[in-house]
Amino acid sequence: MRSESVYWKRNQPLAESYIHAFREVQHLYEYNVRDDADWRARAEWLDASEGMGVQGRATGQAGVKGQAVGRASVHEQTLGRADRGAVADVLEAYNRANGAGDEALANIARLRERGTLTVVGGQQAGLFTGPMLVIYKAVTIIQTARRAATELGSPVVPVFWIAGEDHDWDEVNHTFVRDSASQIHKLKIEHPTGARTAVSRLHIDSDAWAAALHELSVHLPDTAFKPVVLGQLRAYAEASATLSQFFARAMAGLFKAYGLVLLDSDDPNLRALESPMFARLIGANAALADALQAAKDRIEAAGFAPAAEVVPENANLFVFRDGERVLLQRDGADFTDKRGAFRLSEAELLAAAERDPSTLSNNVMTRPLMQDYVLPVLATVLGPGEIAYWSLTKDAFRRFGMRMPLIVPRREYTLAESTLAKHQTKFGLSTEDVLFRLEEAKQAWLSRQDTLQLSERFEEAKAQFRALYAPILELVGSIDGGTAALSLTNQQKILDQMDFLENRAQGAYHAQFDAQLRQWERLAQSFLPMDKPQERVYLVYDFINRYGEAWLHDLLLEEEEQTYGLHNIWYL
Structure with a gap:
């Protein structure tokens, strides 16, 4: 497929600086993702620090000091990671249960061996996998792991961390799809209980799955691929009790040939292995808060706004209580919820x-630490918002004897369909025109089509009318104030009628260009649906239904050098 890359400025200033002006923010992060030496230093540090520490007591005082490794030294007490074999057992059971292929199982076997590293990224389990950016994150994870394995000469396994512990149902319960007329439809599953609990703990019944799949079937255009797509999704739904399970099965199906290993952060078997790290986070909770505050101060001193709230008394942990996921706060030596409804020593x-x-459950500040405890993380793949809030965790990593991993910006894509590319050529639009100034370009095109110059003609007529009417206004105004006011109202009514006629004339004239205007609308609905990047709206199965999966495999097999921070246009 033909492709090109363009610069698309992000709305997150810190992430923008990380990607395009790293020296300005280097002190907020651990490694430079563009420096090959830092990749080797991270790998060497992970290898040297493995097994150096012990599991740790609740007070968070266990560990030993390490020696210099690559560019960094382990100055703090080092916490031993979760046992590789035990983690691999959990991952094998989870991935087998969710339809993993042989490549993923082979990668899990490699994880049992010392020296095998991982590239990790994660996302919430959205309905039918959610927006395309989730798929592109997985693509970036796989590409990065493959490239790192080649350059380092050692195994690197791609891992997708499903954020099943998250409780924000409204973020994951919906997706968007286009019909054959390019109209956008929102598909949604209602909350099954109303309880504020982890998505992985919310049961979706068969009727809810059937209703969502029926709506998807109604809106997806009829294509040669549609029966296969719907058959796959129905099979996933029949085997899934939760959104997280469906998500895992769908991701396993999409990336079966590429060895992507899946992990659910709310897997109880995984939780059992996280016990020592939770103890450290509890025992050193005040120190954790101090580390986050120090990072916040440094970010603000650099001229940026922190991307996540840092509250001194926040424990940065959740507890499941009475079926709901509740954020903990420190109150003296105790822990409580915001309302003080319960208290735990x-x-x-x-x-x-x-x-x-x-x-127990992590929040956005402790999840990176838990990820590093569970897995030997060479690099993590993050979106712009994540890149920004991870800057708050550098001191926290060090406080627990860790190092923030390399941060790889998620690759960004827009899929340009062949028919739309023809429209783009027809209207003389560059990629930048389509992405950044499409409405402006459309209005300019319409103006060029206006050979009758209706706007100018009507404006000229209104100016002549005002000139002719001015003496009447002056004459009537000399009679009395009430009559003067009436004359002004009369003039405005006539002008309003002229505006009405102009709008009707413009509409009738533009009706001659209905076919072209529909083409402009299809460009907008494809490239910038709901005035957002395509990757933040549409569902991957929207494109698989139209074009099959070949384009996805092309993305996955791309061997070009990583273009950090550029937006990639792929022409289908």
Whole structure:
């Protein structure tokens, strides 16, 4: 497929600087993703630090000091990671249960061996996989792992971290799809219980799945691929009790040939392995808060606004209580919720971490630390917002004897369909025209079609009318104030009628260009649906239904050098 890359400025200033002016923000991060030496330094640090520490006591004082490794030294007490074999057992069970292929299982076997590293990225489990950016994150993870394995000469496994512990149902319960007329439709599953709990704990019944799939079937255009697409999705739904399970099965199906390993952050078997890290996060909770505050101060001193809220008393952990996921705060030596509805001592919380860690959950500040505890993370793939809020975690990583991994910006794509590319050529539009100034270009095109110069003619007539009417206004105004006001109202009514006639004339004239205007509308609906980047709206199965999966495999097999920070246009 033909492709090109363009610069598309992000709305997140810190991420924009990270990608395009790294020296300005280098002190907020650990490694330079563009520096080959930093990739080797990270790999060497992971290898040297593996097994150096012990599992750690609740007070967070366990660990030993390390020696200089590559560019960095392990100055802090180092926490040993979760046992590779145990993690691999959990991943194997989870991936087998969700339809993983042989390549993913082979990668899990490689993870059992010391020296195997991972590239990790994650996302919430959206309906039918959610917007395309989720797919592009997986593509970036796979591409990065493959490239790193080649350059480092050692195994690097791609891992997708499903954020099943998140409780924001409204973020994941919907998706968007186009019909044959390019009209956009929102598909949605209602909350099954109303409880504010992890998405992975919310049961979706067969009727809800059937209704969502029926609506998808109604709106997807009829193509040769449609029966296969719908058959796959129905099979996933029949085997899935939750959105997370459906998401895992769909991702396993899409990336079966590429060895993508899946992980659900709310998997109770995984939680059992996270117990020591939860104990560290609880025992050193005040120090964690201090580390986040120090990072916040440094970010603000650099002229940026922190991308996530840092509250001194926030414990940065959740607890599941009465079926809901509740954010914890520190209150003296205890932990409580915002309303003070319950209170737990540090000893009680530590006991929960040891006895039943599935009652605990991470927030956005502690999830990166837990990820690094569970897996040997060479690099993490992040979107712009994530790049910004990860800058808050550098000191926290160090406080727990870790190092923030390399951060790889997620690749961005827009799929340009062949018929739309023809429209683009017909109207003489560059890629930048389509992406950044399409409405302006459309209005300019319409103006060029206006050979009758209706706007100018009507404006001229209105000017002549005002000139002819001015003496009447002056004459009537000399009679009395009431009559003067009436004359002004009369003039405005006549002008309003002229405006009405102009609009009707313009509409009738533009009706001659209905076919072309529909082409402009299709360009907008494809490239900038709902005035957003395509990747943030549409569903991957929208394009698979139209074009099959060949384009996705082309993206995955792309071997070009990573173009960090550029937006990639792929012509189907």
